[in-house]
Each structure stands twice: as C-alpha cells, then as structure tokens.
Amino acid sequence: MAKKDTFRVVARGRDGSLLIHDYPTSDPLLKMHVQIGTDDCSTDLELRGMPVFRGLIGPMPEGKTIVRYETPDVFEAMTKEWASAKPRRRTRRSAKEIAAAAAAS
Template sequence: MAKKDTFRVVSRGKDGSLLIRDYASCDPIINVHAQVGTDDCSTDLDLRGMPILRGLIGPMPEGKTIVRYETPEVFEALTKEWMAAKTKRRTRRSSAAVAAEAAQSAAS
C-alpha cells in the first residue's frame, strides 16, 4: 500500500473559485481545525487512524498518496455536480434483435 504523505484542503475563495492547499503533514491543519476523532472505518486502509476535523469533510482518498479534506460547501457543490453529470448508457441488444432489425431493413 502507498503511504499517504500529502494532505490537501479544498475550500472556496471569495470569488467562488476552488482553493487547494497541500501540506506535508496534518499538523498545520489541526492547528486551524480542532480534531474531533480518528477515522476507523474507511475502506482505504491507509486512511484509518487519520484525524477527523471539525469544519471539514474527510479524510478522503485522492490518488495513491493524497488525503483530501473539503469544506462542507465544496463537498455539497462537487457532490451535486457529480450527481448531475450524465453518464453515457450503452444498451445491450440480443443477437436475435439485431438479426430481426437487419431483416426488417433489408425487406424495406
């Protein structure tokens, strides 16, 4: 497993843009946001034991070596964007349906 060695905090600027700050350790973040617990249930085993911070959503994995924290506003906005994104759906047709369509178009 890769070691998580970068801590990223994502917030919104006054103009609405995303502000991303990277830290080499969690200490500067803990100085600003109080630690209220530790993650003990993440499916990414590298995140277990990482701090849970008041006022931030996280920890979340981002790539192999980054631990991500987001402000609630950013988390909500990015989640809404993710939910609204349309995925291209592929329909599967049986070979019988394809043959029937081909026969119908050949007959016309």
C-alpha cells in the same frame, strides 16, 4: 500500498473559485482546526487512523498518496456535480460486427 503523504484541503474562495492547499503533514491542519476524532471506518485502509477535523469533511482518498479534506460548501457542490453527471453510454459490438472485423483482419 502507497503511503498517504499529502494532506489536501479544498475550500471556496471569496470569488467562488476553488482554493487547494497541500500540506506534507497534518500538523498545519491541527493548528487551524480542532481534531474531533480519527477515521476508523474507511474502506481505504490507508485512511484509517487519519484525523477528523471540525468544519471539514474527510478524510477521503484522492489518488494513491493524497488525503483530501473539503469544506462543507465544497463537499455539497462537488457531490451535486457528481450526482448530476450523466454517465457515458457504452456501445457494444454485436457478434456479427466482431466476426466481420476478424474476417477483415
């Protein structure tokens, strides 16, 4: 398993844009936010023991080496976008189409 070695904080700027800040350790976050606990129930075992901060949602995995924290407004907006996204329809080939493609090859 890859080690989670980047701490990413995603917040909303004054103009509504997303602001992403990456930190190599959790120390800067500990200076800016109050730690209220540690994650002990994540299904991603790499996140267990990571700090939980007041005012941030997280930790959550982002890729193999990034721990992500979001402000509540960003979390709410991203969740709404994710929930309203329509899944791509997958088409399946029939047995006739597979046989015809195999015969043509």
